[in-house]
Amino acid sequence: MAINYDLVPGTGDVHEVDPISRIEGHLGVAVEVDGTGKIVDANAHGNLWRGFENFLLGRAANDAITFVQRICGVCPVPHGMTSTYAVDTVLGYSDGHITFKTAGTKGVPPKALLIRNLVLGCEFLMSSITHFYHLAAPSYVQGPNMAPWTPYFADGVYSPVLLSSSGSAGSPAPGVVPDAVNPMLWDAVIISYVRALKIRRLTFEAGALFAGRMPMTSCYVGGGVTNNFTDAEVDARCDAMTTLLTEVGKFIVNEYVPIAVVLGALYPTYDNGANVNRSVPNAFLSAGLTAADCGIGAGLGRFLAWGGFPTLTDTLTLPGGVKDTNGDTPDFVVANKADVAAKFLTGGTNAVPANLTEDISHSRYDATAGYIDADTAYPGAIDRTKPNRAKGTAYTYMKAPRWDGFPCEVGPFARLAVAGYYPVNGATLASTVPGYTLYVQAGSLDLNIIAPTIVAGIVNTEADLGLAPGALVTAVSNWVLQLQGGLSTMDRLRARALESLVLVQAMLGAVSKSGSTLSFAGNGWIQQLKDATGDFWSDKSIPTGTVQGWGGTEAPRGALMHQCKITNGKIVAYQCIVPTTWNGSPKDAAGQNGAIEAAVIGSTFDATPHMSVGGGGTAISTTGGVEVLRVAQSFDPCIACAVH
Numbered sequence: 237m238a239i240n241y242d243l244v245p246g247t248g249d250v251h252e253v254d255p256i257s258r259i260e261g262h263l264g265v266a267v268e269v270d271g272t273g274k275i276v277d278a279n280a281h282g283n284l285w286r287g288f289e290n291f292l293l294g295r296a297a298n299d300a301i302t303f304v305q306r307i308c309g310v311c312p313v314p315h316g317m318t319s320t321y322a323v324d325t326v327l328g329y330s331d332g333h334i335t336f337k338t339a340g341t342k343g344v345p346p347k348a349l350l351i352r353n354l355v356l357g358c359e360f361l362m363s364s365i366t367h368f369y370h371l372a373a374p375s376y377v378q379g380p381n382m383a384p385w386t387p388y389f390a391d392g393v394y395s396p397v398l399l400s401s402s403g404s405a406g407s408p409a410p411g412v413v414p415d416a417v418n419p420m421l422w423d424a425v426i427i428s429y430v431r432a433l434k435i436r437r438l439t440f441e442a443g444a445l446f447a448g449r450m451p452m453t454s455c456y457v458g459g460g461v462t463n464n465f466t467d468a469e470v471d472a473r474c475d476a477m478t479t480l481l482t483e484v485g486k487f488i489v490n491e492y493v494p495i496a497v498v499l500g501a502l503y504p505t506y507d508n509g510a511n512v513n514r515s516v517p518n519a520f521l522s523a524g525l526t527a528a529d530c531g532i533g534a535g536l537g538r539f540l541a542w543g544g545f546p547t548l549t550d551t552l553t554l555p556g557g558v559k560d561t562n563g564d565t566p567d568f569v570v571a572n573k574a575d576v577a578a579k580f581l582t583g584g585t586n587a588v589p590a591n592l593t594e595d596i597s598h599s600r601y602d603a604t605a606g607y608i609d610a611d612t613a614y615p616g617a618i619d620r621t622k623p624n625r626a627k628g629t630a631y632t633y634m635k636a637p638r639w640d641g642f643p644c645e646v647g648p649f650a651r652l653a654v655a656g657y658y659p660v661n662g663a664t665l666a667s668t669v670p671g672y673t674l675y676v677q678a679g680s681l682d683l684n685i686i687a688p689t690i691v692a693g694i695v696n697t698e699a700d701l702g703l704a705p706g707a708l709v710t711a712v713s714n715w716v717l718q719l720q721g722g723l724s725t726m727d728r729l730r731a732r733a734l735e736s737l738v739l740v741q742a743m744l745g746a747v748s749k750s751g752s753t754l755s756f757a758g759n760g761w762i763q764q765l766k767d768a769t770g771d772f773w774s775d776k777s778i779p780t781g782t783v784q785g786w787g788g789t790e791a792p793r794g795a796l797m798h799q800c801k802i803t804n805g806k807i808v809a810y811q812c813i814v815p816t817t818w819n820g821s822p823k824d825a826a827g828q829n830g831a832i833e834a835a836v837i838g839s840t841f842d843a844t845p846h847m848s849v850g851g852g853g854t855a856i857s858t859t860g861g862v863e864v865l866r867v868a869q870s871f872d873p874c875i876a877c878a879v880h
Contacts, residue, residue: 251841253861256868258371260310261875263820265832265864266631269841278833280820280868281632282879285600285623289880292810293620297323297778297802300810301456304798307812308876309451313359313443314791315798315812315877316456317352321787322800323458328776332581333588333788333797336546336573338774346548347470347772348460350765351446353545353553354477355453356789357743357761358443361484362436362451363792364648364732367872368496369432372729375866376503377425380413393862395502397421397697416689420700424693428491435487442480445473460773474766478744478758485740486754488733489671489747490687494716496733500726501715506532506866508722533725533867535835537561539650539658540639540818542580542797543570544790545742548764553742554735554790556580558639559653561723565640569654580788588786589614592797594813595636595824600627611825612638615811616784616799633879636821636830637813645831646794646818647871648731657734662719671737671747681713684752725835728870732792778805791815793872816878819871832868839863 254264262284268277288307292300301319305312324330330342337346344352378400379385391399400422414423414430440450446463448454455461465473500507508531543556556570557579568586570579579586596603597611602624606617615637623633636643644650657664665672674685683691691709698708721727741747745757781803788797794815801809821830829837842862 251843251861253864253868256865256873258374259869259873259875260308260877261873261879263868263873263875265836265861265868267836267841267861267864269843273840273843275837275839275841275864278829278836278864279598279631279822280634280830280832281822282634282820282875283632284875284879285633286876286880287621287623289621289810289812292807295807296805297326297800297807298458300798300800300807301458304812305452307814307880308874310874311359311363311791311793311877312451313356313447313453314789314796316453317356318787318789318791318796318798319800320352320456320458321789322785322798323787325785325787326779326783326800326802327458328779328783329459329774330785331577332785333542334544334546334552334576335787336550337548344460345770345772345774346768347463347765347770349546349548350761350768351455351461351463351772353761354743354765355443355447355450355455357545357739358439358447358481359451360739360792361481361488361736362439362443363872364736365432365436365439365488365492367792368492368729368732369429370436371872372866372869373425373429375862375869376499377422377429380426389862397701398425398502400426418696419689419693421690421693421697424687424690425495427689428495428687431487431491435484438480438484442477442484445477457773459776460771463772465772471766474762478762481740481744481762482756485744485747485756488736488740489674489685489754491690493672493733493737494675494686494690496730497716497719498712499729500719501712503726506724507726508534508724531722531724532839532863533728533835533870534723534838535728536643536645536829536831537723538564538642538644539653540644540646540795541651541654541790542788542795543576545739546573550574552576553739554651555655556788556790556795557654558586558644559650559658560642561658564642569656588788588797589616591640592813593638593641594817595638595821596630597636597825598630598632598822599635600625600630600633601635602627615797615813616786616801616809618799618811619801619809621811630822632820632822634817634820634822634830634875636824637818638824638828641826643821643824643828643830643834644818645871646815647728648735648792648794649728650794651735651790652731658721662717664721665719665734666717669734669738670741672734674747674749675716679717681709681716683709685749685754725867725870732872780804782808784809793874793877794818812877812880814874814877814880816871816874820873820875820878832871832873835871836864836867839867 256263266279267275304315304319324335325332377398378394414426444450539559541556543552545553550573557568593612602622607613743760745759784801786799797813799811819831
């Protein structure tokens with residue numbers, strides 16, 4: 237049967253950008269383009285249903301922790317952690333939605349809390365590094381002229397200094413293989429790309445010290461963790477984790493953050509430049525581009541987070557809440573245990589049951605018992621998901637979560653916005669984000685804190701462009717120090733790097749430098765685990781009767797919630813509301829677009845052929861859609877999760 241994307245091209249043409257590559261799962265975006273070339277409507281669609289929720293029915297509560305990690309091979313740890321929080325709630329360890337340390341009859345032992353944080357933190361670092369370098373970056377950095385990087389987009393799609401086939405001034409490139417001795421900026425970025433492959437492996441090795449294995453963990457269980465180490469074994473594993481994560485942390489500081497921030501200078505049309513007091517570094521760009529052209533991929537401007545990583549002082553390392561730049565729904569922040577109870581829980585000022593719904597008006601599902609009306613339901617009221625591929629108004633197997641009736645963006649960008657960093661600008665970062673001041677020395681960019689290969693690449697590129705010595709260094713310095721955040725694709729990409737900088741310090745302690753040497757204070761979660769006493773788990777009897785609750789925390793891709801209901805210890809209802817269900821959601825009954833759909837609307841659709849096979853081969857004829865691809869990729873979609 238024909239697929240109905242629910243787009244009626246009354247003013248223009250409909251183009252299908254499918255598949256969106258270098259993501260997890262199968263995502264397509266259909267866009268309507270008007271006569272001026274602007275995208276005026278969009279539908280994001282996931283093309284598969286998997287049914288994980290339904291085959292959890294009848295199983296023991298703790299079984300869900302193992303099963304849900306198979307929803308996705310990329311983000312199993314967050315599913316395991318969120319399911320553990322849900323199990324904690326229904327088994328009586330927590331009132332929901334995040335479990336804090338033991339207090340009275342609630343909570344888990346401090347050791348368990350810290351191990352949960354460390355394992356999830358390792359997953360965060362792995363996921364963010366992988367997304368930037370190995371999923372998103374190939375859309376901005378032309379790969380070497382060899383497999384697996386070919387075919388790639390035609391030269392005109394890339395910043396001139398990130399071409400592998402020729403220098404930005406048309407001169408021969410230093411070679412297909414990156415030159416580590418005399419690198420150009422392209423060489424330096426490719427070298428960092430390859431190094432990131434090792435770094436992401438180190439995060440898994442670190443997490444497995446307490447997870448048992450990564451990425452599918454064996455340590456999570458309702459009431460704590462499954463570890464039962466002696467103090468000496470804990471100390472040895474903590475020391476090993478410190479060694480591994482110190483190398484990861486130095487990579488984040490020296491390479492990941494600088495490249496992520498500078499990418500905005502290379503692609504300012506994807507950055508937020510409107511109404512800012514800085515000049516665009518036109519040495520990187522085609523002539524005539526101004527700040528007014530910036531901002532592709534802005535999106536909804538409405539953000540939601542559940543919060544994550546509870547500490548021993550009952551605060552949340554990543555606060556939850558809502559930030560709405562449109563003023564449609566009130567802003568609020570959930571920063572600690574007291575806030576969770578006073579705001580998110582039943583009866584709170586922003587209670588989840590009173591505000592959270594899922595809409596299926598354009599989703600391939602039928603309404604079942606528990607729906608408020610034909611289209612909307614509180615997820616905790618749904619006992620079973622019933623697919624319906626033939627539903628006439630539907631175009632996706634993703635549902636449409638809504639908060640107070642409105643779509644929201646979730647993810648690292650949302651977490652920064654909710655935490656008060658919005659707009660994410662240089663002054664805010666220098667004064668609030670731990671470690672960002674390392675890049676500033678006497679009002680200029682401190683090159684000692686950036687990997688020597690990257691610095692050399694910038695300097696050598698200056699000569700290739702025929703610019704005066706220091707011209708590009710100054711342009712990059714101004715971009716970093718005068719960074720102007722807002723709503724854009726680059727804001728979304730930067731957020732992951734900045735959050736990684738925050739999290740690695742939570743694990744290791746504050747970062748500092750002496751010259752070009754970095755060190756971490758050693759008073760983070762790892763040291764706190766070494767200092768902790770007591771058990772790894774506390775026992776409770778399985779409750780009788782029916783109990784309902786939820787777990788909610790942050791995954792690398794955004795707000796993740798599992799709703800669970802048990803009767804005499806067995807699951808009778810289970811629903812997952814995952815990050816890409818939020819970001820990739822279809823329109824709702826009111827016609828409101830989801831976050832990815834909203835973000836691609838307004839950009840110009842380039843319908844010309846753009847793909848090259850590399851090596852002088854014949855260009856592949858396509859219908860364009862690079863802009864749609866880049867914007868969608870900035871959300872790091874996980875369709876395997878979204879169609880669970």
